[in-house]
Amino acid sequence: MAIAALSIFSNSPSSSSSSSTTTFHPYPSNPSHSLQPTTFSPPLQTQPSFSLLTKSHPPNNYFSRFRFRPSIHSFFRCRSSSNAPNVDVQFGTLISLFQEIGISFEETKLLLLKSNELTSIQLDSLRDRVLSLHSLGLDRVSINHFVTNRLTVLTTNEIDPLLSFLRNELHGQLAQAKLKRLLLSNEPKNLSSFPQKVRLLVDRGMPVDKIVGVLNKVNLSKAICNRSINEIERIIDFLEPFGGVNLIVKHPAILNHCLDSKLIPRISVLTKLSGGDEDGIRIVLNRFPFILNYTVEHVEEHLQFLRSFADLDDEQIFKIVLVFPAIFTNNIERKLRPRIQFLKECGLDSEDIFKFLIQAPLFLSASFRDNLAYKFVFLVKIGYKYRTKGLAMAIAASTRISCENMQKVLSLFLNYGFSFEDIFAMSMKQPLILRYNHASVETKMKYLIEEMNRDIRELLDFPAFLGYKFDDRIKHRYEIEKGLKGGQISLNQLLTVSSENFTDKQKKDSSVKSELK
Template identity: 55%
Template sequence: MVGVGLGLLGSSLTHPFPSSSACSSLFPQQPPPPTTSSSANFLVSSSSIAIFHRHQECIPFLKFNGTPRNELKPLLSQESFRPSRQLSVACSCISSLPNSRIDLAMFFSFFREVGLDEKEMGILLDKNPSLSLVSLDSIRNRILSLQSVGIDGLALSYLITKNPYLLTSEEIGPFLCFVRDGLEGKIEASRLKRLLSSAEPRFLVGFDQKVRLLLQRGIPQEKIIHVLNNVNLYKALCRKPVEEIDITITFLSRFGGIDLIVRRPVILDYNLETQLIPRVGFLTKLAAGDERAAGSVLRKLPAILSYSVEHMEGHAELLRSFAGLSDEEIFKIVLVFPNVISASRERKLHPRIEFLKQCGLNSNEIFKFLIKAPLFLGLSFEENLAYKLVFLVKIGYRYRTKDLALAMGSVTRTSCENMQKVIGLFLSYGLSCEDIISMSRKHPQILQYNHSSLEKKMEYLIEDMGREIRELMAFPAFLGYKLDDRIKARYELKRETLGEGMSLNKLLTVSADRFSRKKNEERSVVTGD
């Protein structure tokens, strides 16, 4: 069991971090944290010696760094160290070998402070016998390097036990040095833990070169950490040759390139030949070969590349066969609402298209509906659409009618709360439910406008313009125009020349150019010019 925390590590690791002078740096280097030193307790139990005895055929060169036997007697006489004859033979063998690099007592004391018990030390030596060839100073420096990039405590103990080669592999040092100095140690420790627990050390070679390639190809330096913290480092960088990464970026440059990667870094995880090319190819084919149009979809929703060709084709086929849409129409829907690809076919697409068909919409009308109200395919039924549907039916919309379908399309763009306040506002001004339905048939958008904005326009219509609220029955589109820029501005100008009895329709629907010409003509008539 992992018992002792790494808080003790600083008391016995007296060597500084490995020199970073050879490390490449992307950012200004920060000085390594200082370490402290103190004496360590080097008491060795008989079970610890037993571990070495079990591994003596693999580590025949261990000894007490040439410590004279008369200096070992006090240690061997401790109460907790009463070796059997077998263990004494092992110790004799260890202490008599001339080329040893590790002090047995220091070895065990050191790894206890790292958090390993004697059983785990045995596993460590089973997995990596070469530990016995490495100096304790080297192991200490490697652990300090791991700590410097945020791998500490239980995570460190776990990594050492799972992959003991972290302590001896030559490839690990430059990698940790680059992460610490070149990347300022900003890669998340959890991602480093995942990488180091599974990746073979040879795959870490060239990591710095691949990061620099990303920068050279256009990823802003302030975004590089964001990208690295949102990819699978093993799949995106370590497993891929630098040439493949470069070719992937070149391929994506036709559709959004670096911007796609910055917004959706996991794109780097995907295989170019088996994933990216087929998925982009599907969208391009759906767009009748228009790469620019396909790129527009990708820029709107880079996450669409996470879906397989089979998944996207399944959605397209449903819209073809069940809704009766053409590929051109399907792509236009995808272009305005790429998230249609992420909507469940069974829970959302099929039942909602079925609803539109039950309301009497044909294929062309379904297409026009989805272009105007694509959110109808994506919103939650229980938390959104069901509430709105019930409310519309309660105020008088008949079920399974085109009017209801169009009203549902309109209210997809507003919240349930706002919709309820809009209807309540109309009722408070004396309009009936039948009046609301009549207005929405002429101008369905009235159900989606912000209720506060509607109230200000209705107040201006009654109090400032002196009109009746029922004039909205004939021209509900009045509520869609901007109050200050259009309604007030035009009304004040027209009132100067024509008085107050003017048509709301003519006042607001005339284009800006024509309105300006008519305004000048009317002024000329008034002044006699």
């Protein structure tokens, strides 16, 4: 190329070039499509009357302020055509272009010494590439970083398809951190096929409006750039029975995993455990995709512990995994062993332990200091005996509520005149009363007393009253029954009958009432 024979100030081609040049079109050269320097933050324009980022003629003697040492001047000539009359102008233009993105003269000199390709590119193209990068939202500091750390971002043609794709098809929505890492961490040859690989995801069923969200949540080097088209297709094909592209949309990080070394062996463990239940595995992966972060050895260690210490079979274990796949996050010695040991001490056999863990899997992961310890105190205080099945069942019923809610429910019963013995008796009949929302319990107790004119102690006989829906069941049925018989019916009879039988009974009672009139 003859960089000294080229001018970015004229749209007409130079006629003095005597060797080949590199020309790319990362961004339209038409000034109408160029972003003005005032859009940069901080501003790129360092000269009040002239900017290298727009096509215009420089003021007279603009470059006379440059004082190049003979060695650098000769260096630039030797990389330009041998008879270049505009060496000073072209070198000054390059210096000024880089200065506008914060690169000093000394840094530019080092770049020229290290990077031969910099002198084989038209200055118009360099400027257009800077504008192209800026159009994707990159500021001066970021572009400066690219030039000084990965100059190929500015000089190679191979990233043109990528920049065009990011701008025109993804509309510049790729997160800035992702964009910077993408350009800095990958070789140009791996970036050129990026658009094709992303389009493959769309072709395989990924909604267009979900693409950017997926790309912003994956490691682009692992998931896209360093993989071939064939590898990406194999991953989608393998995941197809478990949700395929839809699974990837919900949990994009799955794409980060290597198919042969991670996805296949780790999902194979679940396949063997479930007896080939693909629907079950799909549920597990959707509820807890992080299970794929654990090695085969880690998962097998947990499975073997549950088989040997809890005496559970694979079918039971997989059912537990279905409701609580996060079981694999719990340390065996610090959490699983002592808690299953506690259940054994309460008199639970393997079948009881299985039912307990299906009902209250959070027992395995809840904090003892901040959660379980307080609940043990509450339960023992109202009358539960330590190391009994009753205590274990009460703990199971209370695992899904906070200690604060449990304390408020107990306080509510005490405020309405119930003793600890009364609360214990009610919880033995209806263990779930300890996990009901305290505000809901209070609403139903007030309605029982103030609207239904009942004695609050009727709850001792029928504590399940507190578990029925207030508007749809309690209030609705009471108002109907009140209109027919004055509402004088036991709580049990009012609420336990099925909706169908209640409707039939309502029609019958209404007919009898009409005949009596």
